[in-house]
Each structure stands twice: as C-alpha cells, then as structure tokens.
Amino acid sequence: MNRTAIDLWVGIFVTIGLAALVFLALKVGNLASLATVPSYRLEARFDNIGGLKLRAPVKAAGVVVGRVDRIRLDPKTYEAVVALRIENGYQFTKDSIASILTSGLLGEVYIGLDAGGDSVMLADGATIAKTQSAVVLEKLIGQFLFDKAGSGGSK
Amino acid sequence: MPAEAIVNGLRRVGAGAISAVTRLGFAARFFAVVLIHSPAALKRTQLTLREIYFAGVLSLVIIMVSGLFVGMVLGLQGYDSLNKYGAGDSLGIFVGLSLVRELGPVVAGLLFASRAGSAITAEIGLMKTTEQLAAMEMMAVDPLARIVAPRFWGGVISMPLLAALFSVMGVFGAYLVGVRLIGLDSGAFWGNMRAAIDFWPDVTNGIIKSVVFGVAVSLIAVFEGYDAKPTAEGVSTATTRTVVEASLAILALDFILTVFMFRGIGG
Numbered sequence: 001m002n003r004t005a006i007d008l009w010v011g012i013f014v015t016i017g018l019a020a021l022v023f024l025a026l027k028v029g030n031l032a033s034l035a036t037v038p039s040y041r042l043e044a045r046f047d048n049i050g051g052l053k054l055r056a057p058v059k060a061a062g063v064v065v066g067r068v069d070r071i072r073l074d075p076k077t078y079e080a081v082v083a084l085r086i087e088n089g090y091q092f093t094k095d096s097i098a099s100i101l102t103s104g105l106l107g108e109v110y111i112g113l114d115a116g117g118d119s120v121m122l123a124d125g126a127t128i129a130k131t132q133s134a135v136v137l138e139k140l141i142g143q144f145l146f147d148k149a150g151s152g153g154s155k
Numbered sequence: 156m157p158a159e160a161i162v163n164g165l166r167r168v169g170a171g172a173i174s175a176v177t178r179l180g181f182a183a184r185f186f187a188v189v190l191i192h193s194p195a196a197l198k199r200t201q202l203t204l205r206e207i208y209f210a211g212v213l214s215l216v217i218i219m220v221s222g223l224f225v226g227m228v229l230g231l232q233g234y235d236s237l238n239k240y241g242a243g244d245s246l247g248i249f250v251g252l253s254l255v256r257e258l259g260p261v262v263a264g265l266l267f268a269s270r271a272g273s274a275i276t277a278e279i280g281l282m283k284t285t286e287q288l289a290a291m292e293m294m295a296v297d298p299l300a301r302i303v304a305p306r307f308w309g310g311v312i313s314m315p316l317l318a319a320l321f322s323v324m325g326v327f328g329a330y331l332v333g334v335r336l337i338g339l340d341s342g343a344f345w346g347n348m349r350a351a352i353d354f355w356p357d358v359t360n361g362i363i364k365s366v367v368f369g370v371a372v373s374l375i376a377v378f379e380g381y382d383a384k385p386t387a388e389g390v391s392t393a394t395t396r397t398v399v400e401a402s403l404a405i406l407a408l409d410f411i412l413t414v415f416m417f418r419g420i421g422g
Contacts, residue, residue, distance in 0.1 A: 006208045013212045018314025020323040021362070027345070028251050028326055029354040055353070108307065 003020065019053040038067060039085040040124040044111070049080045050134025051098055051109045058084050060113040062096070065090040084111065092128075093118040099132035159324035161302075188299060189307050189377065194302035206309025210271040214317055217270055218263055222321035225258060226250060226328025233329070234337055246271075246339060247348030250329035255352060255361045256417075261409050264368035266321075267314055268401035272376035275306050279380025280390035288381075290367050301380060307373045312371025315362055322361065360416045365374040367408055373400045 049071065058066040066086035074081050086092070095116030102109050113128075122128065168271060233249045260313040279302060282288050326348075335340045352358065376397050383393035 006205055009212045010204045010207045012206065013215060013313075014316065016212075017320055020316070020319035022360075023323050024255060024319055024358050028255060028322070028348055029358040036351045038178050 036153065038088045040088060042084045042086055042092075042122055042124075042126055042128055043071065044082050044084065044128040044131050044133050045074070045077075045079045046082060046098075046100060046133045048133040048136060049082060050100055050136055051099065051102075052082065052111070053109065055099060056110050058086065058111045058113060060090065060092070060115065065113065082111070090141040091121040094120040094122055094126075095130065096122065097126055097132060098128045100134035102135075161422065167416065171241060178382070181333040181382070182374070185378050185381065186374055189304050189374070192297065192300040192304045193308065195300045197308060199305075202301070202305035203308050203312070205357045205361075206305045208309075209274070210267075210306070210309045211313030214267060214270045214313070215320070217266055217323050218317045219324045221262065221266055222324030223320055223328040225262060226254065226325030226330075227322075229253060229258075229325065230329035230332030230337075234333060234339075234376060243337075243339060245347055245351075246333045247344040247346075248298040248351040250333075251326055251348040251352050252357065254322040254325040254329075257409070257413075260318045260361055260364035260368055261405060263321040263365065264319040264372060264405040265402055267310075267317060268368075268372045268376075268405065269398050271310060271313070272372050272397050273394045275310065275373070275376040276380040276383070276394045277390060278392045279306070280311065280383035281375060283381065284387070284390055286385075286412050301376045307377050310373030310376065311366070311369045311416055314372065315365040318361065318365035318368075318383065320381045356416065360412075363416075364412050366408065368405050369410060371408055375401045409416050 047061050050072065052068060054068055054071060056068045058063045058068065068082055069085040070083040072081050073079070086135075092113055093116045095118040097114045097116065099112050099114070100109060101112045229250045230246065234243055234246050237243050237245055237249060280286075282298075282302065288302065291298045291301060330341075330344060334341045334344050379393040379397045379400070383389045
C-alpha cells in the first residue's frame with residue numbers, strides 16, 4: 001500500500017464520515033429549523049404552566065412560529081414567566097392571547113398564540129398581556145367529582 | 156496455620172491493589188507523555204494518516220454492516236412494540252434517538268475496540284517483544300512520537316466518524332425495514348424523527364460521547380501495547396486486556412456521560 005493510495009482512502013473515509021455527521025445534523029436532527037432563523041423575544045405570564053418544557057413549540061393556527069426559550073418563577077407574584085423566541089417573519093398584535101395547550105390526550109404541551117385585531121404589534125421584549133393557563137387534568141377531575149357529589153347531595 | 160493463610164490472602168489483596176494503582180498512575184503519566192509528544196508526531200501527518208487508514212478505513216466495512224443490521228433489528232423490534240400502542244409512526248423517533256444518543260457511539264466503540272484497539276496493542280506489543288522500540292531509542296528516534304502518538308491520534312480521529320457512520324447506517328436500516336418492508340409512511344418516519352431529535356443536545360451529545368470513547372479506547376490500546384510483557388504470552392494477555400478494559404471503560408464512561416448529559420432533559 002503506497003502513500004497516495006493511503007491518502008486517497010483516508011480522504012474517502014473522512015469525507016463519508018463528515019457527510020454522515022452532516023446527515024445526522026440536518027436530516028435526523030433539526031439543526032436547520034431554528035438555528036439559522038433570526039428571532040425576537042416575547043414574554044408571557046401564566047398562573048400555571050402545567051407540563052410546559054423548554055424548547056416546546058409556539059404555534060399560531062397550528063404552524064410552529066417559535067420555541068419556549070426560558071421558564072422561571074416570578075418570586076413576587078408567584079407567576080410563571082415564560083420567554084418565547086419568535087421568528088422575525090411573524091408579528092403578533094398587542095392583544096394576542098397566549099394559551100398553554102396539549103396536542104391530543106398524551107401529546108406534547110405547546111403554547112398557542114391567537115392574534116387579535118389590534119393594529120399595534122408586539123415589539124421585541126414585550127409581554128403578552130392576555131394569557132390562559134394550562135388545564136391541569138387532576139384539578140379538572142377533582143372539580144367534576146366535587147360537582148357530581150354536590151348535585152347528588154341536593155337531590 | 157489458618158492465621159498465616161489469612162495474612163497471605165490479605166497480602167495478596169494488598170499487593171494486587173497496589174499494583175493496580177501503580178499501573179493506573181503509570182497510565183496517567185503515559186497519557187500526559189503521549190500528549191506532550193503529540194505535536195511532534197502530528198507535524199508528520201503521513202504517520203497519522205497511515206494509522207487513520209488502519210484504524211478507520213479498514214473498520215469501515217464491519218461498522219457499516221453492523222450499523223445496518225442493528226438498525227434493521229431496531230426497526231422490526233421497535234415497530235412490534237410501538238404498534239401495540241398505535242404509535243408505529245413514531246418508529247423514526249425511537250430508532251433515531253437510540254442510535255444517535257446511545258447505540259451509535261457505544262456499539263461503534265465496542266466494535267472499534269475489538270477491531271482496531273486489539274490490532275494496535277498487538278502491533279506495539281510485538282514491536283516491544285522484538286526489541287524494535289529499544290532499537291529506535293538507540294537510534295535516537297523517540298518511539299512515543301514515532302509509534303505511539305500517531306496510533307493514538309489515528310484512533311481518536313477515526314472513532315467519531317465511525318460512530319456517525321454507524322448511526323446513519325442504522326437509521327437507513329430502520330428506514331428499509333419500517334418504510335420499505337412494513338410500509339410506514341416515509342414522510343411520518345422522517346418528519347417525526349426530525350421533530351423529536353435536536354442537533355443540540357441529542358446529536359452533539361452523541362458526538363461528545365464518541366470522542367471520549369475514541370480517546371479512552373486508543374489510550375488503553377497504546378498503553379497496553381507499550382506496557383506488555385515482552386513475551387508471546389505477554390502480547391496475547393495485553394491484547395485480551397485491551398478488549399476487556401476498553402469495553403468496560405466504554406460502558407462505564409457511557410453511564411457517567413449519560414448522567415451528566417441527560418439529567419436536565421425534561422426539566
């Protein structure tokens with residue numbers, strides 16, 4: 001095995017190895033989806049975020065327009081402050097409503113943005129005023145059982 | 156005398172422990188010395204290229220074929236289990252995540268340790284046995300820079316590429332089984348996979364793992380070869396030790412790295 005043949009084979013090996021890495025990044029993972037898109041930041045305050053996780057999608061009319069960037073608790077008001085990264089191409093009106101939703105019964109938790117009719121758009125760093133917290137299934141069932149028991153007792 | 160037997164037993168345990176710790180210390184010193192000699196070795200790229208050829212290029216076939224079969228089996232087994240819950244369409248997520256996060260780096264590392272690590276140990280061990288290393292020193296050629304460092308770096312460079320290839324072949328194998336054989340929708344297969352697997356942290360963590368495994372396997376291989384007893388039996392023992400120690404190191408490191416990497420997930 002002479003020198004040029006070894007160089008050629010190592011060259012081929014490194015090329016297909018790097019091609020495999022690129023394939024993993026672009027085709028298997030979703031590197032291209034957000035990293036290259038310029039984005040701006042919005043904040044929303046919720047009483048309860050339920051099972052919302054970092055990097056959960058932000059959807060408007062079912063289309064992914066951004067991701068959850070940061071979640072923290074406001075120590076004064078005990079509200080969850082969720083920072084959203086929205087792609088620059090999408091602007092939302094000042095009276096938009098952010099709600100925490102679940103796709104399907106066992107699906108992922110995401111934030112739904114419903115645009116309103118205001119003519120002023122939310123700027124970078126603005127806070128979404130109207131929010132709707134997550135529906136916690138246990139509370140809902142508890143409420144339901146409580147109502148049932150109440151209506152049964154009054155009969 | 157039973158007392159003497161107990162004392163002898165304790166003595167043997169103590170001697171074993173001391174020699175194990177001494178070897179560990181020697182290995183750490185050896186690692187540092189290899190790193191110090193690396194710039195000189197890497198300046199002569201031809202040496203490292205030759206080792207990438209032997210460690211990487213010649214491992215291509217076994218890595219790619221294994222990846223393909225592992226992927227096909229994952230496809231069949233995964234579909235069988237997922238379909239019970241009506242989640243057959245999530246096959247892409249299951250296969251992609253297990254390959255990128257775990258199986259790619261770990262199985263490729265185990266195969267690499269057996270295929271390339273053992274060869275490196277046997278080669279260096281035999282050089283030592285036939286006194287080629289001593290002869291080099293006599294000619295003022297540093298065997299660490301001429302022999303050990305290129306083999307170390309050849310392994311370190313080859314390993315991440317092989318792991319990535321393994322993962323890609325596995326995904327392709329699962330695609331063959333899931334989409335071509337079982338008849339899942341190809342859009343759902345790729346779409347769900349891309350939606351669930353992030354470049355950061357999933358793919359990057361896999362790459363970090365494969366680099367760490369590459370360093371561990373290559374270091375163990377060159378160290379065992381360099382440390383081998385200069386006899387036929389010594390070389391064979393050293394080769395066995397390389398495969399055993401490298402495999403155990405990969406599995407233990409994998410656990411430690413996984414604890415660090417995925418603790419935050421879901422939080």
